[in-house]
Amino acid sequence: MLRIHDTAARALRDFEPRIPGQVSMYVCGPTPYDVPHLGHGRTAVVFDVVRRYLAWRGDRVTFVSNVTDIEDRIIARAAERGTTESDLARHYEDVYWEQLDRLGVLRPDEMPHATEFVPQMQTLIAELIAAGRAYVIEGSGVYFQVETLPEYGRLSHRTFAQLVESAGARIEVDDEKRSPVDFALWKAAKPGEPSWESPWGPGRPGWHIECSAMSLDILGEEFDLHGGGDDLVFPHPENEIAQAEGAGHHFARYWLHSGMVMVSGEKMSKSLGNFTFLADAIDAHGPRAFRWLVVQHHYRNQLEINDDALRAAAAAIDGFDALARRARAAGITATPAGALSAEVGRFVAAMDDDFDTPNAVAVIAGWRRDANSALDAGRLDEAAALLATVLHALDALGIALDDGAGTADGRDEIDALVQRRTDARAAQDWAAADRVRDELSALGVVLEDTPTGTIWHRA
Ligand SMILES: [Zn+2]
Structure with a gap:
């Protein structure tokens, strides 16, 4: 049974989806006005792993x-750049997905854009006004009246009094609002801003x-999972709940929040060996290193991302690739279908415990050690089964291994040359063996002789 730490309950809860075997999941996405930073990458990978794992265990997931x-x-930025809001947003949305695609983050089943759902938002605002939970300020917009909803604060665990006291730092101050914590549902158009017609005047x-x-609108009442970054717990999802429940809807059943990304050093610059932009981190250490670093840490904890941590993660991935290369050299073809079910159970137990990926990757690392030992001892069937288990589990985390052969052309030709060299060595024809090695080297192929055979990979 999968258990999930629900932010609203502040406790682990058994995960029981609305419809058994089907999971509906909503994750707050980007506001595309700039390039993605490390935090975007982590949040995206965390929920990609949640999604992949649910699908991997057999659920049909709508993301x-x-x-x-x-x-x-x-x-503001479109004005600065002298471009339109839609062009700016489209550009940065492309940039965002360019990086997330590199990380292997699956595209959502649906990616609604706010500007395409204005009528649905207006309907919800009208419902809130009718329910007596929202009010209109002429020339300013429509506001949600927090005081009318006694449950407000249940996600971030704050009382109305605490909210009023802390208002100011993160809440827009407007003298006309009935309370400083009331928030805008509809903003009246200022000159030159994009706007839509509404019963409360043009605005957005x-x-x-x-x-x-x-x-x-897309997932329906009482959908299963709502996710987002920890930095958003207040006020954004709190307000999402208020708007939905205040209008009589049943909102998300479980709330997941991923921890924040920390970057050491006063200035988060590359010159200190640190990164702030996602693209730089991926350029420097590869997308799998980034993903590995994310899953090495529990999704609810803070995560320190720096050059050293990424380098260590890249080394871990290299270790897995090396196993795949050794296995290939030994003639092993392992596929996830050959996984050992009892061993897989240990991985599932870790993942079912609130997506405990640090434990899950420790289990996988153990299989890697055992697979290498089996190869050392020439126990090829055992090595094949362990590698299959590794591949199956990594699949749930969105990580594929590189056995060095690549998918490019010429693999058969290289295999044949490597075999010719092996034959020449067996016949103690060292000159012939060296000639083949030179030929392979000219093709950009690096050879590595191991007790169980010769491994090759492209330089
Ligand atoms: Zn959101």
Whole structure:
């Protein structure tokens, strides 16, 4: 039984989806006004692993993640650059997915854009006004009246009094609002800003309303999982709940939040050996190192990402690739289908415990050691089964191994040359063996002789 730490319950809960065998999942997506940073990468990988694992264990997963393509920062930057909001947002959305594709993050089944769901947001706002939970300020917009919802604060575990006291830092101050914690559902248009017609005058939706409206519209009442980064727990998802439940809807059943990314050093610059931009980290150490570093840590904990940590993760991935190369040299073809079910059970136990990936990767690392020992001892069947188990588990985490052969052309030719060299060595024809080695070297192939055979990979 999968157990999930639910942010709202602040406890582990058995995961029982709305419809057994089907999981509906919504994750707050990007506001594309700049290039993605490390935090975007981590959040995306965390929920990609959740999604992949649920599908891997047999659930049918519907994954929805939004794009906030209209927002204050987009409007400001588009003005700065002399471009339109939609062009700016589209550009940075492309940049965002360019990097996430490199990381192997699966594209959502649906990727709703805020500007395409304005009618649904207006319907929800009208429901809130009718329910007496929202009010109109002429020329300013529509606001949610927090005080009308006694349950407000149940996700971030704050009382109304605490909220009022802490208001100011993260909440827009507006003298006309009935309370400083009330938040905008609809913002009246300022001159030159993109706007939509509405019963409350031309304007645009507030940020929070989009996620409530789009998740309910696409996934329906009481969908299963709602995810996002920890930095967003307040006020964004709190407001999403308020908007949905305040209008009488049943919102998400489970709330997951991933921890923040920390970068050491006062200035988060490359010159200190650290990164802030996702692309730089991937360029330097590869996408699998980034993913490995993410799964080495529990998704709810803070994660320190720096050059050393990424280098260590890259070395771990190299170790797995080396196993795959050795196995290939020994003539082993392992596929996930050949996994050892009792061993897989240990991986599942770790993952079912609130996606405990640090434990899960420790289990996989143990199989790698055992597979290498089996190869050392010439126990090829055992090595093949262990490697199959490794591949099966890594599949759930979204990691594929590189056995060095690549998928490029010429693999058969290289195999044949390596075999010719092996034959020449067996016949103690060292001159012939060296000639073949030179030929392979000219093709960019690196050879490595091991007790169980010759491994090759491309330089
Ligand atoms: Zn959201």
